[in-house]
Amino acid sequence: MSASKGPRWISGNQVELLENGEQYFPRVFEAIRQARREVVIETFILFEDKVGQALQDVLREAALRGVKVEVMIDGFGSAGLSPAFIEALTSTGGRVRVFDPGRRIFGQRLNYFRRMHRKIVVVDGATAFVGGINFSADHLLDFGPMAKQDYAVALRGPIVGEIHHFVLRAIALGDKGASWFRRRLKATSQELLGPEGTDEVLFVTRDNRRHTNDIERHYRAAIRSARERIVIANAYFFPGYRLIQEMRRAARRGVAVHLILQGEPDMPFVKVAASMLYHHLLHAGVCIHEYIDRPLHGKVALADDQWSTVGSSNLDPLSLSLNLEANVVVRSRAFNQALWDKLHDLMQNSCKQVRTSDLTEWSAWRLVRSFFIFHLLRWYPAWVGWLPRHVPRLEPLGKQDPRRGPTQTDVA
Template sequence: MNIHWTQGNTIQLLENGEEFYPAVQEAVAQAREEILLETFILAEDKVGIALKDALVQAAARGVRITLTVDDYGSPAFSESFLAELRAVGITLLVFDPRPRAFGMRTNLFRRMHRKLIVIDRTVGFIGGLNFCADHLGDYGPEAKQDYAVRVTGPIVGDMHMALRQTLAPARKRFRWPRRAAPLAAGAPISQTGGVSMALVLRDNDRHRTDIERSYRMAIRLARREIIIANAYFLPGYRLLRDLAKAARRGVHVQLILQGQPDMPWVRATSMVLYDYLIKAGVEIHEYCQRPLHGKVAIVDDEWATVGSSNLDPLSLSLNLEANVMIRDRAFNRELRSNLTGLMHNHCQLARPSGTPVLRYWRLGLGWLMFHFLRRFPAWAGWLPAHKPSLLPGHRRVDGAQTLTDESEQGAV
């Protein structure tokens, strides 16, 4: 694993849609040349429509825009929604479109789960928020708790390169509209601040374990404190072992996990690991105010991460993910203050199993889970090793995105 650290960046923490969406809207409104945007979910609700309107306005003044969505996360748009994008030359691409079987989506595995935005190669956004209304507080009890960051400086060049690498194979295979984003790397980006950052990706080629290994390296080097807030916590057994070892050597290890998950199986599967971690001295705080969707962590005063990767088998072994690693004391203090506030005000401390029967049941299930996690990456390799494609998403037939001929697919 070779992580490329860049110096001289600035970073701004954005909590939930109330901070993230206005920041993106402002940056889009100021765009002059190019917008590249990847998201797992783009919903045709008030958030998605507001983004679409802002992109249409930018394209109308000459900005080149490429918008990439995942076919599983964003399975369909109305014809009117697509027509507005098409009218101003916005390139809409769909990652790995697959036909439905008996009305059900068939492309669950190997998803494009990243959330990346680069505007004019000067400002970037990365985090866990999709473009949908359930990231706003007024959505109700099911509104998600999540984080992203706005960045400037040389790290934006790495983010731009990552987006270009996704687009490059597809560009060779089908005809792009006049305003398609160029693939030129551009000049080096000047330093804008004092933050050290690294973009770490997970793919199914050369970077299969980079994010997990970055977490494990930070955990192994921890001396005082680890705080991890993660929506779907079912990591590999090596990462679990590293957390337990850190707690046993005196590191204050705190996990913020879902107490009211948006998917009921999440808490049930995570709980089988509770006794093992609590016995080692790990504190587990269940966030109960709303569904937790964040994917952030801090270690001591020096290291933090924000991104799209959950600590579960899908994110760590199958999906395309993107996290940024951060070395900056001021950012660590801000994120630590936020997470500590969650623990103190909106979490309940998990306790060990109360009865011997329940403890032994969890012990047996935990043993099976550990062996499952140990072998899952190898098993994942047995899944169909198709090469996911990026296809144009403007044409529709019978209400589904049919995109282009099979001969025009471009591997990503």
């Protein structure tokens, strides 16, 4: 996807919803086992646990078959990988790059902001996976009470060409000495994948230069045009003023607006932050459901009977104003119905609905707090823009093939 152009609807795709690691990991690993040319992965978190080891195994096997293996991890989310783990990937010919590795000061990581939060896999330029699931064992139910509830999609069809071009461009912009990437990037712009289905798909990203609010704009447009129902399941919920206002307006005009938020959060402050908005939303008619089985990590939504989105973007200041994110937006009745079935089941069987009678805090404090929250929501996109917009750095790890580019690169 050209950086100078906005996303475009592409028809002829097949989009399949994947729930949790039990569905996601086997599909990704099998696709990698079948790879013949290339595997490109971007992930916020890669842990050195049984899932990370399984990924390492299939990538090593692919590289030994002659498949080009390219992995990009985030320097904050995947900071704990051992040299031995990286060496096992790179010794067979794979390449691992870390996004903005940062330096520890007195043992503390300080690279909190503007993270590479995307979760994308592209295999042979023909199959793609996009969503919120990291390569870590806490996305599997056998992890225990803190196992995460999450979603991703498997895609085939012409949209995969857009996604493939995007991930290669992210590397090519940085690895200026890698002539293979420049040639491959030019080739992907000319590839035309045939239709695989009937779904229309947009690939929407967020960065800190040209596409600073694209994902949020698509959310707002869907909410604004909804006539019957809106369901948003989002792990970290503290959106900006305009998104809150669109939800309130939709509920007041008779749209059934449902929010599925964390009731058993992985981080306590997540629920505290979201609950500060409950009064504003409930009194406008928005229904709030707290998911209580385990931590919710999903970032999905649907509107009416066609529009849906799945991706990496939360609805909080980090995702909406700082991080690098990627979502797919789907126009498909069948996919919308599949997502509705999953979310409806969550609301019916795994959630506690929050009612106005549950809000018992002192009314005067609520009034004061609401005043400050109102202004925080209204102005935080401008405030976070003042944070340093450093040039994100991609740094290769482990032994690298000297024919594949320089030892350190910068991404614009």
